[in-house]
Amino acid sequence: MSTTEPREEVTERRLHPVTPLRRAWAPVAVLVGWAVHDPDQAQRQLTRLTTTTLLIGLAVLIPAAALYGFLTWWFTHFAVTDTELRIRTGLLFRRTAHIRLERVQAIDVTQPLLARVAGVAKLKLDVIGTDKKDELAFLGADEARALRAELLARAAGFAPETAHEVGEAPSRQLLRVPPGVLAVSLLLTGATWGTLVAAVVVPTLLWLATHNLWTVLATALPLLGAAGASSVGRFVGEYDWTVAESPDGLRIDHGLLDRAHETVPPGRVQTVRIVEPLLWRGRGWVRVELDVAGSSNSVLLPVAPREIAESVVARVLPGVTVPARSSLSRPPRRSWRCRPLWWRGYGLVVTDAVFAARHGLLRRSLALVPHAKVQSVRLTQGPWQRVWRVADVRVDTGANKTVTARLRDADEAARLLHAQAERSRTGRRDARPDRWMA
Amino acid sequence: METGSPGDAGTAGATEAARDEPVWTGLPPGLLRMRRLLLVVWLGLCALAAGLLPGLFAGPVWAVFALLPLALMVWGWVMLERNWRSWRYAERADDLLISRGVLWREETVVPYGRMQLVEVTSGPVERHFGLASVQLHTAAAATDATIPGLDPAEAERLRDRLTELGEARSAGL
Incomplete structure (x- = not known):
């Protein structure tokens, strides 16, 4: 077979031999999907089955699934070159992905529960445009860690010969969220209670109205699922949240059952949001979210005291201090006619390093964008806003998020538009290079 | 119709201001x-x-x-x-300005260094009227910087100039 031919002395590797087991589920999943989609038909077919046909079916299906799993595993290769990660896959439809290492925005190593039992892990490089197909699933847990260290070393610009030996960069723990604090913070979140109340009230009302068990079950189960996901699911996912700092960037580890380890190299963070729900205000807690281009994870700290959160933000965005609440300038008084009540929640401050805009009255959210990350600046003004001489200024970042400073005075907004474009252009000059160790 | 006063940013001295004063270009009448x-x-x-x-x-x-x-x-x-008159763009030393809209006004500034891709498109109807649009893409999908209804020669000139300037000032994400 021509699968193992070496190209330009790049050693190609295969995934962990456990991988076919994962793929073997695919035909079963198709059957289950069909049964769920069309239950009547499935039931009719099932009653027609006798034991012998069932056994014959299984005898065909299981080897077929095993063969499929084996072949996809056999035909999937990956290789690390000086500048790229190459993934070659596909039995019938060939697919080759070359991922440039200097464009890496983040590296995720995740271990779902079953993978932890088997001692394997998934590795995914977040580059703009990569999707689920571009993850390496599965690698041995140690191999995944070694590969991550090697990829980071190469992306950082270490010489190719030494990239192997650099190994894992030392990390220093910045913060670990205690389970008690996480539990209390979830109890103090409105969404948790909202979904729980909905899951109890809606089925009860339906039962009183219809007395039909199936209708009640059909609404109660999804609602209970949502309630579980927003409380228990979040607790399990955000359990033991650890943020650490290393020369390779920020490390975020979390999870009770499924463990996830994310590494964000320096200079990749596009936006940081500091969110302050109403009920957390008394305790001085905040939640910090971040946007990295091409990455799906968006939480930096699920819950932390404000001072600690601000010191972590200062680590994530070097040279940035979170502007004090008093330094935010409010929209002019006349703008209440454009957005009654809500206008009080808006605020804006532009420092040497960041564009910071706040919104929200009960759930305050302050978004920080470093000037170097601004891709374009827009000024928008509707007819009613024109009457009251106010305008919105929008700042677009590379993570496909837009931060809006609402209801600024029209003259101020016009000045801000041009000044911000200027700052975003010059802000890039003292940004660190893509290869942060080079 | 005058759409606001896009003066300079008030950033630095008089030379900066003189350099930054945008020279607006409207759209040719073909689009209208x-x-x-x-x-x-x-x-x-x-x-x-x-x-x-x-x-x-x-x-x-x-x-x-x-x-x-x-x-x-x-x-x-x-x-x-009115809408056609409101569309205008200006090539400045370091960024491109696009201003549009009568009731809902929008002004966009894209620094040349942030441009990832410049696209010239022309549909069948547009081609019949001898028109082409230039679209700028940055790493942010929200950046909606399109100049419609340009003369094809002007569109190509703009594309080449923007690409050239973008390469000279290139910066990543």
């Missing part, structure tokens, strides 16, 4: 002609249908329904010109 023609053709057909069908089946008085699309056409004729 094309849009007006499309308006007349479509609303004309609507008016014909709205006039003929009730006129034939329900009596000649009902043919006044045709006035509705006609009124819309007159209103659209004026509106299209």
